[in-house]
Amino acid sequence: MPSTSPLTTWLVTGASRGIGYELVRQLVSSSDNLVVAACRSPEKATALHALKSTSKGQLHLVQMDTGDFDSIRASFGQVEPILGEIGLDYLINNAGVTVQDTPFTLDPEALVSTYRVNAAGPALVSQVYLPLIEKSKRKVILNVSSGVGSIASIEQLGLSGMFPAYAMSKAALNMLTVKQKGARPDLIAITLCPGHVKTDMGGPNGALEPEESVAGILKVVTEATSADSGKYLRYNGETIPW
Ligand SMILES: NC(=O)c1ccc[n+]([C@@H]2O[C@H](COP(=O)([O-])OP(=O)(O)OC[C@H]3O[C@@H](n4cnc5c(N)ncnc54)[C@H](OP(=O)(O)O)[C@@H]3O)[C@@H](O)[C@H]2O)c1
Secondary structure, three states: OOOOOOOEEEEEOOOOOHHHHHHHHHHHOOOOEEEEEEEOOHHHOHHHHHHHHHOOOOEEEEEOOOOOHHHHHHHHHHHHHHHOOOOOOEEEEOOOOOOOOOOOOOOHHHHHHHHHHHHHHHHHHHHHHHHHHOOOOOOEEEEEOOHHHOHHHHHHHOOOOOOHHHHHHHHHHHHHHHHHHHHOOOOEEEEEEOOOEOOOOOOOOOOEOHHHHHHHHHHHHHHOOHHHOOOEEEOOOOEOOO
């Protein structure tokens, strides 16, 4: 039975800092949202703990390392008591890592570990949390990708020979999204680039503050309909060529 809860429920991975943290911060500013913030080291997530102390009980921290499959499976046991009855409206697969490499010097172990966190992890998180998503009326999976995963944009971005491991992992995440849509037309699965954002990953020269990127992301996901499933979008709703 789909939930009739008045709360909108969210699970955000990689919530300790950067875009993930900003997603949680904006979400808990509304008492309509119940947010599960997943991070690999909750004991070190001081910003999230500070947010929790000022939120009105609608923020829960859980441990999840998206590169550790046992950790992903174990996290369900922490989340089920929170969302088991009402289900999960929005799963945001945000956690990600990057590596500075080139096609002919890359470390294959780094390629595999990048792929593990950025592609295999989100695939398993979506699989493990599907029973909670099925209880929701919204059923949205947002995979936080990158424009760097777009083969069609390589020349335009001027990144032809750069960051192959990261680009390959995000192209794989894009394909996962299309496959999720194909397998489950009742879900809304979207792959999205947050833009070049000033975070630890994006660096100080990012074009966007996290606040602007995340405001756009939340507008895109909350307004998404089934017609948007399988799309590759920017934080401002524009379509990215594959
Ligand atoms: N910033 C940009 O310009 C930009 C552009 C395009 C796409 N993106 C994508 O946006 C997402 C967020 O990026 P960001 O800029 O916020 O990066 P960030 O500042 O480096 O933060 C990355 C977040 O992911 C978490 N994380 C990394 N590995 C993890 C793992 N194995 N398990 C769980 N959490 C893990 C980190 O947790 P810890 O604190 O534990 O390390 C941190 O919370 C990523 O998927 C990234 O690829 C970012």
